[in-house]
Amino acid sequence: MRGRQLTQTQASARRRLPRWLSGLLGLLCILVGAFLVLKPFSSLAMLVLVIVVGLVLTGLGELSDDDPPGGRRLAVARGVVYLLAAVVVLVWPGATIRVLSVVVGIALVVGGVLDVVGARRLSGTTRWNALVSGIASVVFGLLALAWPDVTTLVIAVVFGAKVVILGVRLLVDAVRRTRKGDLEAALAHDESPKGGWWRLLGSVGALAAALVLILVSLTFQRGVPTADAFYDAPQSVPAQPGKLLKSEPFTRKIPDGAMTWRILYTTTRDEGQPAVASALVVAPKAAATTPSPVIAWAHGTTGAVPGCAPTVLDDPFETGAMFIEDKVIQKGWVMVATDYVGLGTEGPHPYLIGQGEGRSVLDAMRAARQLSGVRLTDQNVVWGHSQGGGAALWTGVLAPTYAPELKIAGVAALAPASNLIGLVENLHNVKGGSLFAAYVIDAYSRIYPDVRFDDYVRPGARTVIREMATRCLSEPGVMVSVISSLLVGPQIWSQDPGTGPLGKRLQDNTPPAKIQAPLLLGQGAADSLVVPTAQAAYVKSLCAAGQQVDYRTYAGRDHVPLVQADSPLAPELLDWTDQRLAGAAPKNTCP
CATH class of the missing domain: 3.40.50.1820 (Alpha/Beta hydrolase fold, catalytic domain)
Incomplete structure (x- = not known):
């Protein structure tokens, strides 16, 4: 029996990526995920590129993970989902943040469901880790699909953090294999329980964050003023x-x-x-x-x-x-x-x-x-x-x-x-000025046919600005707009608002x-x-x-x-x- 186990472990070790490639893949995941978390909306083109790279790296990471929750089949399924999501973003004409949120949201939901399904085949902390992380992924995915402002936060923070965590796991595995040797690491890893308490703790933290976002969403919805x-x-x-x-x-x-x-x-x-x-x-x-x-x-x-x-x-x-x-x-x-x-x-x-x-x-x-x-x-x-x-x-x-x-x-x-021109052009210097800019461009583009929203708001900020325009200054949900404005940056304009049709209408008013x-x-x-x-x-x-x-x-x-x-x-x-x-x-x- 021991010889049979050794043969299976040796075969598993041979199926792995070379440790240098696993380490490189992990490092790339960490860099790409960190960029998503820290600087996601510098431009829509950059965001699309980074999301595609993140999806590809996540897919490859799942395929190369030597300790996947639920086994190799589910890991392959998760990897394929993320790779397909990358293809969809690439071929989708005129990708927007909303498109990205739909694709990433679906990928997170499907990946989470696969984690939950795979948990039935596991035991101990590994089962709980797969179950908890799967539920968290589903919740985050649903938030990305349902709550446009949090969509940007999910893309920037949740998916970025997921890529970082996967990168750390791959990098740690490559380092461990370097220290012990491939076969020895495989044997040691095979004899130890999969998952581990640290991974479970991270999954519980992710689920807690997802539940907090749900509670925040419900609180904000209850705080939205409505006319009778x-x-x-x-x-x-x-x-x-x-x-x-x-x-x-x-x-x-x-x-x-x-x-x-x-x-x-x-x-x-x-x-x-x-x-x-x-x-x-x-x-x-x-x-x-x-x-x-x-x-x-x-x-x-x-x-x-x-x-x-x-x-x-x-x-x-x-x-x-x-x-x-x-x-x-x-x-x-x-x-x-x-x-x-x-x-x-x-x-x-x-x-x-x-x-x-x-x-x-x-x-x-x-x-x-x-x-x-x-x-x-x-x-x-x-x-x-x-x-x-x-x-x-x-x-x-x-x-x-x-x-x-x-x-x-x-x-x-x-x-x-x-x-008005002086006022609007100065809003990027004002704390929370994006809120007032959102009210301006939303109103002017709705009332004046010659003022087009997309002509003045840079692509990476459009979803956030449209959502800002729907919130009253006194409602609790305006805090989401404030946080989103910090991610988007103070300058939302793709061209000077004091020029063109908007500039003329501001002058007229x-x-x-x-x-x-x-x-x-x-x-x-x-x-x-x-x-x-x-x-x-x-x-x-x-x-x-x-x-x-x-x-x-x-x-x-x-x-x-x-x-x-x-x-x-x-x-x-x-x-x-x-x-x-x-x-x-x-x-x-x-x-």
Whole structure:
């Protein structure tokens, strides 16, 4: 019996790759896997190449493994699966990250199933290792197929790590055979139990990571905000803009002494088509009998898809950077805060597309005047921050022609998205700037036929950027976008966004110097998103065109801190608004 075992072992040793080739294969696996983990998205072509090489090396590694879980037949089957996957990626026309995720995902699922099947023939730690590692591989593969953002992480980390582990195993085996000699190593290896506790520990760690990803996915899905039936448009949307469709009391986190409604009303898209938007109307209780002036609030960025409306989110005020709603009520003013089109209601949302945002603001003011239970004067002051600052500027531009019946006593634009080309070109220097870039290119490519998403976003970043555009800034899943943006890198553009059709459309949406109402423009001197130099250039262009503007800067204030309750801007904004409602002459800081 011993002689027979020796003969079988000698035959097994002769079937192995030469130890130098096994060691070289292991080293290549380690290098390729490490590249996938550390630098996967430098370019799509490089990613395709590395994935193909990784699949080939994994297939060859399975075929040459002298200690495969489940035996040689299953090892051959796994090797063939990975080699076929490499062929599919090579011959697939126009391979994308999504294609890669499908191929890698299927390969991981099939390889994992083969591991689980092979576990029935094993015993001890080897059986548990094959079973646990197989389940982990299946879970990771399903995640790659089902969760696009995690797809990139699976390709970069999971598959890369799998290739590294296989390489280490091959390299260690080659070193052991070098030290002991091929036959002696084979005999020693054959007499010892296969698998081992260290390998099992690694498999358990992989399964734990897979289960954590599942739990994270479920948590993120539960945290996705969704709009309820209130935001559904009627079957036939009235063509008249500013028509109140419905209203209901709103009680979530409203200021003391206020009565609040959420409203649904009609507005107009850029193509002249009727649309539906939502808003909050927040009024002091005295406004039920005493007419009150209106503060039209245009909120900052909350996202770009239905569900991201402030009226849907947990905090309807702070999520859009409104921190002094209590002061508005104490002043006896009524705040009308639009959600814009496409955040609570059906999209697309005109993110940084000025006329669409400006009309949403004006039509909210119109609709609020049809609300029973509150009385309003004919005076309106518009406030807006960031995205909403740009919307406020466009509200002032559009009011005389789009809603001439509304008296706009003043426009306050706070850190506004004004110089759009300068803003977008600077996003790669901003922490988390890829999120805002995703909102921009998604909105512009959906609304403008001449702006093509694929013309501006580099191939390796497209899947990640499309997924980013579907997330609200306040939802837990945005952390996946942040992690993905770190892998993709800060520069997502394949060409300068300030050129071509996108550049022209950004220029078209830069608010022109046609605001007849008194204008206050506030800017934080430490703003890293809307940079002061770009804002100063915009103000200079307004002055050169004859626009009067009261331009104020605030030392040490970044983008959001500019409008927080403790900012020196807050009391100045309230005082400036008092002066506008009183009809005082505005200040002009233009030379």
